Amino acid sequence: MHIKPSWALLAVAAMLCGAAVNFYFRVQRAQAHAEAAAVRERRALDLKAISDAALAAERKAAENSRAAAQRIEALDAQLTKERQAHETDSRRYRAALAAGTERLRVAVANCSTRGDNLSGTASTASVGDGATAYADLNSTIAERVFAVVADDQRQIDKLRVLQRYVCTVRPGTISCQ
Secondary structure, three states: OOOOOOHHHHHHHHHHHHHHHHHHHHHHHHHHHHHHHHHHHHHHHHHHHHHHHHHHHHHHHHHHHHHHHHHHHHHHHHHHHHHHHHHHHHHHHHHHHHHOOOOEEEEEEOOOOOOOOOOOOOOOOOOOOOOEEEEEEOHHHHHHHHHHHHHHHHHHHHHHHHHHHHHHHOOOOHHHO
16 A cells, blocks of 8 residues: 655645744744844943943042032131231231340350450350350341241242142152051
């Protein structure tokens, strides 16, 4: 007995094979889509974590910036107050020097008392024995000396202000410890 395949049976078998292949490739594509979706989800979570970290860092930087600005503002107010007090004292002292109500005394070593080169208010000292004597400067010279000292002090104060500013902005600087 010899069975002849019918075209209908071959067509059904071909459709079943085609359906099986189609089902196999659809499953493969669904798995690929699922894997791609999982990768996209992991990537989205990673990007969100990076974004959250960047936002936190930005907030911290803004907070640090505000805190530094407040410290600088407080430092500026303190230094302005100190400078104004120093300038007031300086003006008062210079006016007292000019009026003669204050005197500026300087130490003089190896003072000699020859002739009338010294004022009557100069202290006496032994001639050439190395003892320290004191001499009062006249008011004009004293005022000039005080002005030079005040100018030098202002420059020193400026350097201190700059150092405080640097320490406020960058507390990790070596000389700020």
